[in-house]
Amino acid sequence: MLGGLSVADENRRSFLKFLGAGIVGLAVGVAGGYALAPERVREIIRTATITQQGGAPSTVTITRTEALVTRLPRDTIKIGVLGIRSGTWATYGTYIEQGARLAVEEINSAGGILGSKIEISIRDEAADAVKQARELVEQERVDFLIGVDSSGNAMRIGPIMPELNRVLIIVHAATHRVTEELVYRQGIKHIFRVSVPVYQDGILAAWIAKDLSIRKWAGINPDYEYGRVSWEFFKTTLKALRPDVEFVSEQWNPSPGTTDFSKWISAVMATDAEGLFTVNWAVEAITLHKQATELGLYKKLKAVFNPMGYSMDVAYGLGKDYPRLEYGTWVSGRYVWFYPPTEINKRFVDAFTRRWGRLPAYSAEATYTAIYMIKTAIEKAGTLDLDTLIKTMEDMVVISPAGVRWIRPQDHQAVYEVPYGRISGNTINVGGEAPLLTDIRAVPAFLYYRSPPDYKIPFIS
């Protein structure tokens, strides 16, 4: 009889425990804003022999369910972070680092990933990216690789990922070739990208430029993969949308390293261009805008498009002096800090500015999201097994500061939209003066993202 009672008690307690676990799990999911892992339960079947008074012993089967506590095989999850930490673009490595540190601090102080702490190791991709990636995996034994600022480096590291047997989540490098060629065509499933590719820079820019009454366009673009591809996308898309446009000047500046744009600026001034398209970024964007103003180009032109012109280094760098053209200075980023106006984004921006004293740059947001994506994937998969994790990440929906990102299974590209806007005369002061945008224009990502050939969106041709 005593035994019988105790069994009944235990049953009730474990049921309460199960319920409690469910509620806790739900709360974390809401607070984090990330896709919640399904509740994992296990059934425990036990037999007990109960001896009743004066009778023969009888055997009863007791079944109960309890929340399964998954433990990872080790106490620390190591993430290798690659970013440019030296040279002209060194600030971008800092942005990646800031996003990574913020996410890691948040996750670790909230108990880590299934109890395991995250540890990050940051390397300079400007110092032989492939070597750094190899050393991170082979010597430091990191479980994941994230980061990569340069498209060239992404194309170099991407192909060795199967050999390194790790997942790489790209947070900045924008060439479409990473997802279209490496992932989709060559089938390298180890690569994911959480940031917008050049579709943002070339295609979406054309979608917005088509509405301006400008017919003659010129380009001053960095002379490497990113500049060439973006200009090509811009030209072909705009020509398709507005057959009357002309491209009257194509200039290519070496990058990184251009500090004096005068000869390209005057070459554009020698034409009758009305609009300028440039994907120069970072220091080079700041310099180009300043010099185009000083040399009088921006008095002659009606509009300028600078797709990464709202990266925070450029925004802070030009501040209230950011030139404003008659039909607008149109800028964007791979995330802009005020969009979308969701609670999770607000919380991220607040946390970021508290931690680092400035508004978050786009690559900081993408890195932050990449680390949360790793957390969610591990929690969902309950394992560090690579194939399971890749399967889990494919088709994942990540609710992140930049909005809802859907990881498209075919090419492992995060599909989400980032708006364009015009530089306004107003500024915000958070650790420096940055211009605010006006005339915000967003186009659904499905419309301007290129899609794998076998991927059909209903009703959209």
Add this chain to the structure above:
Amino acid sequence: MDLDLTPVFYQLFVGLYRASIYWLIASGLTIIFGVLRVVNFSQAVLLVLGGYMTYTFYNLTGSFWLSVAMASISIGLVGVAIERALLKPLYRVDVTYQLLMTFAVSLILNDAMKILWGKLPISVPLPSTLAVGIGIFGRTYPLYMILVIAIGFAVYIAVLMLINRTMWGLRVRATWRRPEIAESLGINTSNIYTAVFFLGCVIAGLGGGLVIAFSPVVPGLGDFLIVSAFIVTVIAGLGNLSGAYIASILIGVSESIFTLYLPEIDLLLIYLIMAISLMIRPQGIFGER
């Protein structure tokens, strides 16, 4: 005939401005190589440092020209320190070591600038009196660029006068030609070396001060500028001052014109000019002096 030549003039003008910046690096390279036989790899990095110093002095004084002057002198003094402490012990050994030392200096300075001024680009606002344009034949030419071109030319004349028309210049020329004989005539060649290094660095500092009002400075900028400056000096013939001035203009202007007419291959053409000039006249178009 309705051929409009204003765009071409503007392109030439912009080329002259760029040429002047190249010249402010190449002139220092040239006199230092001429007299000391040292290829100062850190010349362009010193120009960048001059830009940073101008920025700091500008924040302290608020006067652009005063800051440029102070930065020039400071870079001169940095140059003296480099020459006395790091190069002097190496004069007796192979020239490769001097080149390596100046390369090391440029690496150290690059990182020091990163530590002192951060990795973000830095610029100094153009004084409002200079941020104006001058209308010539229907096109506005920025006054500041005109001024930089004029300063570049003034530096050329001044250095030429200093070396060819003064007593000190005579000593420099003596050291330039035959250091041993100059020494035997009682010329303190060691002081001449230091003074010439000082002068070369002052010009670099001046260049940095002038650059920062138009294009921002950033660590690593020097590594790119030095390439053009080397092309200039190689084409001119190492150590040839007038040659360096003409070669600066040649490179600056042809870069500009190529950009207007052959934008797809403008970068290649500069190297092509260098390759051809090396093949035809390995001693440089104007010869080594």
